[in-house]
Amino acid sequence: MIIVLGHASLINEKIYEAPVNTYVETLIRQKRDFVFIRHFIDGNLKSTVYCYKKGQLVSQKKLFIISRISPLRYFTEIVSSFLYLLRYKNAEVMIAADPLNAYTGLLLKRFRRLKKLIFVTCDYSERRFDNSILNWIFFKVDRMAALGSDQIWNVSKRIQEVRRSMGFSDKKNILVPNVPSSNYKQYVDNKRNKFCMVTLGLLGDQLEFDYLFEAIKDLLKKYPNLILKIIGNGPKEEYLHQKAKKMAIEESIIFTGHLEHDKALEHISKSGIGLALYNGNWNFNFFGDSMKCREFFCFGLPVITTDTHSTVEDIRENNAGIVVEMNKKSYIGAVEEILNNYGLYSKNSSVLANKYEDIHNKLLKRIIGKDV
Secondary structure (H helix, E strand, O other), rough: OEEEEEEEEEEEEEEEEEOEEEHHHHHHHEEEEEEEEEEOOOOOOOOOOEEOOOOOOEEEEEOOOOOOOOHHHHHHHHHHHHHOOOOOEEEEEEEEEEEHHHHHHHHHHHOEEEEEEEEEEOOOOOOOOOHHHHHHHHHHHHHHHHHHHHEEEEOOOOHHHHHHHHOOOOOOOOEOOOOOHHHHHHHHHEEEEEEEEEOOOOOOOOOOOOHHHHHHHHHHHOOOOOOEEOOOOOOOHHHHHHHHHHHHOOEEEEEEEEEOHHHHHHHHHOOOOEEEOOOOOOHHHHHHOOOOHHHHHHHOOOOOEEEEOOOHHHHHHOOOOOOOOOOHHHHHHHHHHHHHHHHHHHHHHHHHHHHOOOHHHHHHHHHHOOOO
């Protein structure tokens, strides 16, 4: 039996979670027996247990959680998960994303209900809570989870370096980027349009569009068939619609709205340039790994991104795209450079994707000790 614990966000009635969804997709594809517990960061929905047999969902149930008061929510998430999982007397491995879920694994190991604990560090920030007491508790739990886990899987090189500075050896301290499961392979043969730029994610205050729209307006004079495809929804969606209309570029902007993961991958596979223009408002992105960039690499899309996350190190080292300043001139220069040397950047992007090919399946096979 395998156990997966993660936290998700509910935004505009859509569930967002990474990288836990990749582990779930991998286990479903491999027809494994596993239990998946999904908590919600803000308590917007009930925590739910999903039970799978041979990759098929067979049952689900809600857990009792006190959702309104944050400290009590965190405490009851740990207690409810622990009490539910006590029924499994010989679980092989738990993949726990974030310190609170990993702490549940520590309790199960102490009660001899769990053999191996994988602590997945999805993101990191030097200060998590404004409340100094909560902040101290969080990092205390983080340290306990790191010490008590069998392996720490970090989504970025920057987080891996933080763990290294804490004294954890590379044998335990492993880099596992946010690469998608192999579901993307069904779309790899799709024909790409190199003049179609694509971005995806929550349309909120963490992505930059104002300078991008200005750049597109100028670029259309030279590349009249240039397209920007925006996958996702969020609080700024209507603003972006109106801005595109006001700038008279609405015919070159395609809004798909929110799409299920496989459908989003299909759209990416038919695009030519991937955009990940984070503006830095979410400070934890600095240590994070960009899932959208990893998905772009899988289809050989050159990437244009800002220096606000850890994935830029791979992009620069492999010349798989261009890291830009957050302004119109920089965006225009990056698009022109990539279009003029598209084959080179696309090849380098594919090489970078191959570097981490099938990493989740390989690590699961190694940690469980049998074919998965």
